[in-house]
Amino acid sequence: xxxxxxAKRAGVSRSTVSYALSGKxxxxxxxxxxxNEVIAELGYRPNASARALAEGRTRTLGLVIPxxxxxxxxxxxxxxxxxxxxxxANDLDVxxxxxxxxxxxxxxxxxxxxxxxxVILMEILLDDPRVARLExxxxxxxxxxxxxxxxxxxxxxxDYAGLVRRCVHHLADLGHRxxxxxxxSTELVAAGYGPALRATAGFQEAAAQRGMTARTVCCADEPxxxxxxxxxIRTRWPGVTxxxxxxxxxxxxxxxxxxxxxxxVPRDFSITGVIADRLAExxxxxLTAADVPAAQMARIAVELLIERITDPSATPRHALLQPVxxxxxxxxxxxx
Amino acid sequence: xxxxxxAKRAGVSRSTVSYALSGKxxxxxxxxxxxNEVIAELGYRPNASARALAEGRTRTLGLVIPxxxxxxxxxxxxxxxxxxxxxxANDLDVxxxxxxxxxxxxxxxxxxxxxxxxVILMEILLDDPRVARLExxxxxxxxxxxxxxxxxxxxxxxDYAGLVRRCVHHLADLGHRxxxxxxxSTELVAAGYGPALRATAGFQEAAAQRGMTARTVCCADEPxxxxxxxxxIRTRWPGVTxxxxxxxxxxxxxxxxxxxxxxxVPRDFSITGVIADRLAExxxxxLTAADVPAAQMARIAVELLIERITDPSATPRHALLQPVxxxxxxxxxxxx
DNA sequence: CTGAAAGCGCTTACAG
DNA sequence: CTGAAAGCGCTTACAG
Numbered sequence: 075x076x077x078x079x080x081a082k083r084a085g086v087s088r089s090t091v092s093y094a095l096s097g098k099x100x101x102x103x104x105x106x107x108x109x110n111e112v113i114a115e116l117g118y119r120p121n122a123s124a125r126a127l128a129e130g131r132t133r134t135l136g137l138v139i140p141x142x143x144x145x146x147x148x149x150x151x152x153x154x155x156x157x158x159x160x161x162x163a164n165d166l167d168v169x170x171x172x173x174x175x176x177x178x179x180x181x182x183x184x185x186x187x188x189x190x191x192x193v194i195l196m197e198i199l200l201d202d203p204r205v206a207r208l209e210x211x212x213x214x215x216x217x218x219x220x221x222x223x224x225x226x227x228x229x230x231x232x233d234y235a236g237l238v239r240r241c242v243h244h245l246a247d248l249g250h251r252x253x254x255x256x257x258x259s260t261e262l263v264a265a266g267y268g269p270a271l272r273a274t275a276g277f278q279e280a281a282a283q284r285g286m287t288a289r290t291v292c293c294a295d296e297p298x299x300x301x302x303x304x305x306x307i308r309t310r311w312p313g314v315t316x317x318x319x320x321x322x323x324x325x326x327x328x329x330x331x332x333x334x335x336x337x338x339v340p341r342d343f344s345i346t347g348v349i350a351d352r353l354a355e356x357x358x359x360x361l362t363a364a365d366v367p368a369a370q371m372a373r374i375a376v377e378l379l380i381e382r383i384t385d386p387s388a389t390p391r392h393a394l395l396q397p398v399x400x401x402x403x404x405x406x407x408x409x410x
Numbered sequence: 411x412x413x414x415x416x417a418k419r420a421g422v423s424r425s426t427v428s429y430a431l432s433g434k435x436x437x438x439x440x441x442x443x444x445x446n447e448v449i450a451e452l453g454y455r456p457n458a459s460a461r462a463l464a465e466g467r468t469r470t471l472g473l474v475i476p477x478x479x480x481x482x483x484x485x486x487x488x489x490x491x492x493x494x495x496x497x498x499a500n501d502l503d504v505x506x507x508x509x510x511x512x513x514x515x516x517x518x519x520x521x522x523x524x525x526x527x528x529v530i531l532m533e534i535l536l537d538d539p540r541v542a543r544l545e546x547x548x549x550x551x552x553x554x555x556x557x558x559x560x561x562x563x564x565x566x567x568x569d570y571a572g573l574v575r576r577c578v579h580h581l582a583d584l585g586h587r588x589x590x591x592x593x594x595s596t597e598l599v600a601a602g603y604g605p606a607l608r609a610t611a612g613f614q615e616a617a618a619q620r621g622m623t624a625r626t627v628c629c630a631d632e633p634x635x636x637x638x639x640x641x642x643i644r645t646r647w648p649g650v651t652x653x654x655x656x657x658x659x660x661x662x663x664x665x666x667x668x669x670x671x672x673x674x675v676p677r678d679f680s681i682t683g684v685i686a687d688r689l690a691e692x693x694x695x696x697l698t699a700a701d702v703p704a705a706q707m708a709r710i711a712v713e714l715l716i717e718r719i720t721d722p723s724a725t726p727r728h729a730l731l732q733p734v735x736x737x738x739x740x741x742x743x744x745x746x
Numbered sequence: 747c748t749g750a751a752a753g754c755g756c757t758t759a760c761a762g
Numbered sequence: 763c764t765g766a767a768a769g770c771g772c773t774t775a776c777a778g
Contacts, residue, residue, distance in 0.1 A: 124755035460771035
């Protein structure tokens with residue numbers, strides 16, 4: 075069943091059916107009613123491929139996600155879910171593409187097959203080959219996260235360096251002198267993952283400014299690593315009284331390690347960092363932390379992308395969000 | 411740039427370029443080489459919409475996911491990630507569609523716009539309107555989970571009733587006389603969510619068979635609910651010595667409640683259930699539980715769907731997986 | 747081994 | 763207010 079069938083049964087031309095559907099040309103009320111009746115009766119829906127071919131746009135966005143092998147964090151999940159919802163709210167579909175590993179074919183298919191009107195990239199490296207790839211092409215894209223030298227590109231990000239800096243100042247104000255940054259995994263740092271490197275920079279900068287002793291450790295994205303990581307910290311640097319972390323997945327292990335060591339938070343040890351609000355609330359005690367506004371970031375990304383698609387010559391825009399640090403119960407004065 | 415441009419530059423017809431690309435007709439080696447050179451030089455990729463229109467298939471699968479408002483569990487996440495990977499391995503793209511809430515437009519678009527060659531449904535209710543909707547149409551689909559009366563449909567599922575039954579027998583063998591089922595949320599049960607209802611049935615059946623006292627509670631999908639839920643259990647039924655759960659999200663709260671109550675697992679209280687292996691391992695002590703093979707289920711779903719798409723007249727197939735219960739450290743003899 | 751042409755199902759100037 | 767026709771970029775019988 076196609077538009078011709080509808081036209082025949084409604085006694086009009088195919089163009090009239092098309093215009094009745096799109097509203098791009100006025101159609102007599104009676105004609106429109108007849109057409110809509112036939113459409114409803116037959117349950118007709120225009121063929122998306124044909125429409126895309128004729129219109130030159132697919133009404134679909136591409137979303138490039140990290141490979142399944144690497145577990146998604148809560149924040150990343152929030153990105154995916156919200157991108158899909160926000161796209162749906164704009165009557166756009168979302169095509170998923172796993173990147174990395176051996177998924178280059180999939181990425182290339184999305185990027186070059188004109189399957190999508192634009193692409194959202196996440197998990198951005200300071201020097202990201204996918205960003206470079208997209209910049210060579212003409213396909214509109216927006217990244218959640220930004221490369222080291224964003225130039226005239228479109229992106230939305232959270233100011234990791236600034237947030238970590240503020241966490242450190244907060245700890246300094248509470249009298250802490252020796253602090254540690256519990257970072258994401260060694261692999262991510264080695265790969266040049268933006269948030270991990272910017273967190274390190276902000277951490278060391280602020281600690282130096284306040285004359286604090288600053289230690290940093292990488293920690294795999296899983297609870298077990300959080301546990302062993304904290305044990306290592308206690309062994310190597312017993313004088314450390316507070317930690318800043320951006321590693322959500324390690325939190326349960328961290329909590330267990332604190333408990334095992336007989337440390338009460340925040341009396342004996344303070345913890346803060348950049349963490350999804352949901353996870354910060356679940357910690358015991360709830361974490362004083364900068365909440366990553368994942369849903370907001372995803373919404374902005376979709377908005378920016380739609381804007382860029384709609385007006386290809388629009389001036390590049392970006393948003394660097396600076397969420398506040400929510401004071402909960404995991405930081406206290408240094409009593410040692 | 412299109413196939414005609416390639417044809418012109420290679421000095422052949424468009425059909426020859428097409429056949430060189432698809433391999434559906436032999437092409438002289440020299441001709442093929444010339445064509446491939448031009449293609450490589452110009453970075454040509456066929457337009458996916460045009461191809462889909464001409465071929466009558468989109469090389470895309472639809473995946474209907476729960477709305478973002480409802481947090482995805484670890485198992486569900488595993489489904490999404492693996493479906494995408496497995497599809498990519500077959501050179502298929504995945505179009506996401508949020509269902510439920512006010513996302514009917516999105517679902518209808520996927521189902522009726524011929525945007526996809528087939529659909530994978532997850533989070534199936536015993537009486538699922540989406541399954542009913544798809545069964546009225548001609549679009550191939552496979553569900554992860556199955557309705558109460560699956561008839562001649564295609565699906566893959568885990569035998570929740572059987573697994574929970576075995577958990578109960580395991581506890582009975584250890585001497586437990588009063589057990590509780592910590593189910594998913596009241597809303598999910600009310601909506602007729604298959605696993606929640608089948609777990610209840612299996613639980614009560616096995617408990618009755620072994621002459622045990624069986625209690626059941628619904629618990630929202632979040633840590634805080636797990637905590638309050640367990641406190642309620644202790645208050646209302648102090649004689650309960652073991653719990654079976656299928657609620658992954660409640661586990662951290664459950665763990666905290668046990669700790670708060672001064673209960674040591676498994677000495678004072680036993681816990682088992684149906685839980686993603688990763689989460690079972692993270693519990694302290696690691697949970698004796700039936701591991702939901704999420705990745706395997708997703709792979710089977712994609713396989714079945716491809717089979718159904720390839721041969722629309724194929725005999726319906728389904729798979730009811732019966733994973734073993736992994737003996738870890740959270741169940742012990744009833745010492746009370 | 748290759749080409750000319752019809753056809754997939756839409757949209758949209760062009761005409762009236 | 764409406765229709766006939768061209769065109770989007772492919773694939774694939776039909777011919778040779």
